[in-house]
Amino acid sequence: MRATVLVRPKAGIRDPQGQAVESSLRHLGFPVSEARVGRLIDVDVDAPTSADARAQIERMCESLLANPLIESYEIELDG
């Protein structure tokens, strides 16, 4: 089963990368008020059910894919 994991800097945590992107977009003339930069990870996982896949990926996020102190994550299962 394929899943996409979105990892973002937690709300309220300063994101200097996002700020740099935001200011560049403004320089280009886009009316941007905020940009945040995160990470996207596609994972193929062997799992009998989507509930099982989600549980496995949550464990992956907690132990490796995200640092819970500074990042939040969101799991999107395909199909």
Added chain:
Amino acid sequence: MAEVTKPRVGILVFPGSNDDRDAAWALTALGADPVMVWHAEPQLPEVGAVVLPGGFSYGDYLRCGAIARFAPAMRAVAEFAAAGGPVLGICNGFQILCEAGLLPGALRANESLSFVCEDVEVRVERDDIPLLARCSVGDRLVVPVKHGEGCFFAPPELLAELEAEGQIVLRYLEGTNPNGSAADVAGVCNRTGNVMGLMPHPEHAVDPLLGSGDGALLLAGLVDAAREGSLATAS
């Protein structure tokens, strides 16, 4: 006269470590016997202290230190630390210790987004832990930093706890913070004071010829602790 055995200090070597030999050179200069420990080793050799050196372990993939934390040798380091063994993480080593949960907080991209490479001045905030026993509170040490991800972060409640518990052991002098670290944190220790991490590189500052000898004060504490640890094991 009885032969004096040099205290053995283990230096972890990950793929991508690049200050491991500098650490070995500095520790040798300070009278220790450094032992390189490859990351895949499941056990530590007999050592009185451990150093996690600077560099870019596993290419800094995902997050700095995130992959290194799963190295077999890190399990051995966690056991060594839990038994009270002195552990020092420098730069990438500090990042690894945070990712491994052996030290509190996290290290993020510098606020400026630029790599910083310069001498900084840090203030010693504790001198009652073994690794800082050669320093005195208030000492100002000149030590170089060179990192892109050295911005220490802890949520407000954790930061308050670290302040209250005296776990912030080194701070950049006010107005000289090179990376945007919360509370000017340059180094922290764990609750029990035997594990410490810092972004500046003491191993690059052990001889005035290199611009500063102040790093020797930091590493000599580790060598002392390694010597005492070995004596305790021997007796």
